[in-house]
Every structure is written in C-alpha cells, then in structure tokens.
Amino acid sequence: MNLNTLSLVNYKNFESQVFDFDTKINCFVGANGIGKTNALDAIYHLAFGKSYFNPIAVQNINHNADFFVVDGKFTKNERDEKIIVSLKRGQKKVIKKNGKAYEKFSEHIGFIPLVIISPADRDLIIEGSDTRRKFIDSVISQSDKSYLTELINYNKVLSQRNALLKFFALNNTFNADTLAIYNEQLHTYGSEIFKKRDAFLQTFIPIFKSRYEAIAQSEEAINLTYKSDLFNTKLIDLLAKNINKDKALQYTSVGAHKDDLVFTIDEFPIKKFGSQGQQKSFLIALKLAQFDFIKQQSGVSPILLLDDIFDKLDENRVSQIISLVDNEHFGQIFISDTHAERTEDVIKQTHQSYKIFKL
Numbered sequence: 001m002n003l004n005t006l007s008l009v010n011y012k013n014f015e016s017q018v019f020d021f022d023t024k025i026n027c028f029v030g031a032n033g034i035g036k037t038n039a040l041d042a043i044y045h046l047a048f049g050k051s052y053f054n055p056i057a058v059q060n061i062n063h064n065a066d067f068f069v070v071d072g073k074f075t076k077n078e079r080d081e082k083i084i085v086s087l088k089r090g091q092k093k094v095i096k097k098n099g100k101a102y103e104k105f106s107e108h109i110g111f112i113p114l115v116i117i118s119p120a121d122r123d124l125i126i127e128g129s130d131t132r133r134k135f136i137d138s139v140i141s142q143s144d145k146s147y148l149t150e151l152i153n154y155n156k157v158l159s160q161r162n163a164l165l166k167f168f169a170l171n172n173t174f175n176a177d178t179l180a181i182y183n184e185q186l187h188t189y190g191s192e193i194f195k196k197r198d199a200f201l202q203t204f205i206p207i208f209k210s211r212y213e214a215i216a217q218s219e220e221a222i223n224l225t226y227k228s229d230l231f232n233t234k235l236i237d238l239l240a241k242n243i244n245k246d247k248a249l250q251y252t253s254v255g256a257h258k259d260d261l262v263f264t265i266d267e268f269p270i271k272k273f274g275s276q277g278q279q280k281s282f283l284i285a286l287k288l289a290q291f292d293f294i295k296q297q298s299g300v301s302p303i304l305l306l307d308d309i310f311d312k313l314d315e316n317r318v319s320q321i322i323s324l325v326d327n328e329h330f331g332q333i334f335i336s337d338t339h340a341e342r343t344e345d346v347i348k349q350t351h352q353s354y355k356i357f358k359l
C-alpha cells in the first residue's frame, strides 16, 4: 500500500501543493502552525473521507476559498488507484475512486488501510467511553463490512426506542408491545456487535501488551479490559430488567452503546496514575496493535501516520519506536516533527529510503 502523489487545492492552509512521496519514509518538518499536521490529515481524508482532527467538514476548506480537493494516487497490490475527496461550501462531500463517486461513504472504509498516531489520541484516555467505542468500532469496521451495517442499524433502533420512551413520558402512557419490537431488534444487533467486539479484543489485547512491553522495555503492569453489560446477561433480559429505570430516564440505559475499554497501570486507572510518558507509550502501543491487527486481517500493510510523536518521549523510547518501525512489517510511513535535524538523525538510523519535506 503506497501513496505516490498527493495534490492539495485549498485544503486548510494549503492553496495549491503537490507532494511526490518516497515508498518508505516521508517527513514533514517545519515550525509550529506551518501545516505539517494538515498534510497528514489530508492523507487521513483519503482513507476515511473525513478529518481526524476537525469533524466540521467545511472548516477544512481554506478560509479564502469555497471548495477543497484532496487527490491521492496510490499503488495497492500492484494496481494504480486514484482517490479524490472534494467539498464545496453548501454542497455534499464527494469521494471518488478511479473517477467513480461512492453512493455510500461506508463502502470506501477499509479500501485504504491507515493508522494514525497523534497527540489527539489522548482523548482515548481522558474523554468519555464513546471515544473508546469509536476506536474499537473503527478498527473492526476496516476489516468487517457487515459490522458497520450492524452498528448503523443498532444506533437507528436505539434512537427510535429512546424517542418512544420520551413519547411515553410526555403522554403519560405505555405500550409494552411496541417496546418489545424495539427490544427484539436491539437484542439482535447488539448481541452481534458484542460478539464481534469480544472476539476482536481477545485477539487485540495480547498484541497490545506485547507492543507496550517492547516500547517501555519494562515489566510495567499495564492492562486493557473490555467492559460490557452483555458479558453475563442477554440484552433482551437486561432491557426487561431495566424498563422502570429507562422509563424514568427516558432513554435506554443498558446495551452495547454503554460498552467501554478500561485502561489501567498497576490496576489503577491510567488516566489518573500514568505519567505523561507512560500514557503516551500506552497510546502508541494501542495504535501499533491496531496496525498489526489490520495487517493480519487484510494482508496489506496500512499506511502509518506519525504526528509529532517524539515529543515527551525519552531517547530510549524514541529509538525503540524507530527500531520497531524499521523492519519489513511496516510499509509506508509519514512523520511530522518540528525539529528537522532530530528527525533526520533518527531516520538515518533506520537505513531506509526517505524524503524530507520542509514546509
């Protein structure tokens, strides 16, 4: 999986820019605010059809323009593939593969396998459980198309059930038969989602632990566990058991939408007790495990984006990470860093081909 050329028109701070990439390592270097992360985000756009950093699509259009175009030429399994993502103010975003627009963006997910490691990943530790569920869901969806459909269906039924609970409260009424239809559907989709998340995490957690040990080079007792209401009780029974609570709250208080991942160090929450370096290593291990998992499932090396990852890590961990990516297991890598010299010194240690783009 290689990105050969990237052209940007009016994408964030880039008015018009073309990059021709090395097949192995590419570094964007330059001062704060120059656009290094934006360049990585443009590549992310080609894989996911959206920004990793800014969910408001129009804000990715250059302030002085009314459209953007991100155009990428890839080689995948020895075939040329061209992806274009474009957006015009007031219109819908368009994603094209080899000239043909997708009707559903979800069909594109997984075509360009990609993993990003960025300081914004801290949200996985500090934010609410929905951020961690999104992480699990995005990893599974890259290799399982039906999972994304089940998730969309689950969320649709969930909002219908919540609307019904609100309607009951507002009109001081109750209808067990209508609710039962939603319970059945939630149970069907929710059980499938739980089964897939559980199977995924059983494979993923050991990979994650071995990645962490390799980065930290120590026996730090970190752990990652899957928390779900559905481990001990079927969703249909849980919904029945919690009906009075749900009626009072006017929303569904149990189910796959409440699942979480618990991150610990020495059995304490890493959010409160992990040092900044430990938290960073934890997140990098999580993302490298995501890389391994996707590669295992798809047989293709995902593109790896490393946004500003050297900051806050001691020299040992930096060279550890570089030596980890310095083998055939990894494919094409894109790095952003403020220190041109540090980057070049670190990259030279790898003896891989590289290009440095000074922005």
Ligand SMILES: Nc1ncnc2c1ncn2[C@@H]1O[C@H](COP(=O)(O)OP(=O)(O)OP(=O)(O)O)[C@@H](O)[C@H]1O
Residues within 6 Å of the ligand: 011, 012, 013, 014, 030, 031, 032, 033, 034, 035, 036, 037, 038, 039, 059, 060, 061, 062, 063, 064, 308, 336, 338
């Ligand atoms: N829609 C937009 N139009 C024009 N400029 C934008 C737009 N969105 C963001 N920018 C600009 O992009 C710049 C930030 O770019 P980016 O985050 O890529 O910087 P960086 O080089 O990674 O910096 P750092 O080293 O601080 O992480 C800011 O100057 C910001 O004003």
